[in-house]
Amino acid sequence: MPTEIKENYLKALFHLGQKCEKISVSDLGKELGVSKPTASDMAKKLDAKGWVHYQKYKPLRLSDEGKKQAASIIRKHRLSEMFLSQIMGFGWEAVHEMAEELEHIKSETFFDRMDELLGFPTTDPHGSPIPDKQGCFKDSNYSLLSATSKGEEVTIKALINSSSEFIVFLNNKKIKLGTVLKVLSKEPFDQSILVSYNGKKITLSQSVCNRLLVE
Amino acid sequence: MPTEIKENYLKALFHLGQKCEKISVSDLGKELGVSKPTASDMAKKLDAKGWVHYQKYKPLRLSDEGKKQAASIIRKHRLSEMFLSQIMGFGWEAVHEMAEELEHIKSETFFDRMDELLGFPTTDPHGSPIPDKQGCFKDSNYSLLSATSKGEEVTIKALINSSSEFIVFLNNKKIKLGTVLKVLSKEPFDQSILVSYNGKKITLSQSVCNRLLVE
């Protein structure tokens, strides 16, 4: 079983692997706020444990066992977020940080009970899928708001980034999962998008549109 | 803020200090399953942090700050136990082990919310008091079942030891907090006690009577 620190590395590797096929040591270091030698050393240790395929100067790759470990941690993370939100009444902007800690609890029954009390949810409060106990993700094919064209009407389904700063921004704009947006126009200069919803009409910057998944 | 490991030492020191005024390095080691040099070294480190008063060859003593830290961890532990039992539906024999992990969660709001959802409880599922946020324990003056005399009628108020093995024993005997026992007789040879409750009549060994607090 990985230590808490190794769990964070495995999770980071999994997330980086989603964004981009080739995971660099530098990116891993950046993601976790550690130096390159630290990330490199850890990659070797994870290889020794059989969770990573490490070769000098080559991109990092999670092994199948590593992916399973990562999925288990992500499952705990997302169940925790759902539990904090649905059972304990925390706002969706507050749950990620607490889940960063709860995901490391070893007790399996603790999370099994959460799952049960929540009625076996399939997504977390930010719309991300909760993998099953075997580590399988049911991948939804949502697209980025930034990839939609003028005239489309889309529903917000998930967030790419669950930082509380971003969610507080959405709260201020009264945007949540399920909000239906009409794309009125797209500014060619900075890729910002003018949308209407709930009778409001506002401009969303590219940085915002790149963080919203819609259908 | 103490590391998770130091938190366990502080909690152990607090508990040992309740049982007995003089805390020895050996007892600390035994409590945590570490060697004497390890316990001794850690005592020095805790002294350096201002949480313990350490003097060579003298009994260990928690400082006021150390007591406050310990109380905070015990508060988190007992709130967790109450939450696991009342909100998540776990049996009182299962909660201690999970609380050993949950007590190290840093987020204060997590525990504040537990407290609120539970209606600000004052005891945990084993009858032990939950200290307030200032670290004050409201000490109840219960006595050991082993200290009662023939003919007395007492109510079970708390357990000295919350190991799941002991609680499973109590479950099998249908003994819980609130159960009223009548002390029928005391065996002088082995200090076992014959009690009656709920129409049953059984003998409780000294080891059991030393673990039950009654009023």
Add this chain to the structure above:
DNA sequence: TCACAAAGTTAGACATATCTAACAAATAAA
């Protein structure tokens, strides 16, 4: 193709938490 910047690795150090073996102090027994 060669030079240079970016990315990655090695070397050496430090902090934390642990151990065993050996020694010293305190306490209990003779």
Add this chain to the structure above:
DNA sequence: TTTATTTGTTAGATATGTCTAACTTTGTGA
């Protein structure tokens, strides 16, 4: 009051996770 036992400390080692400084590869741009 010696001796013996228990208790506690030192010394030296190991494992984990981190750093900076220096060096080596890799890949790009001239």
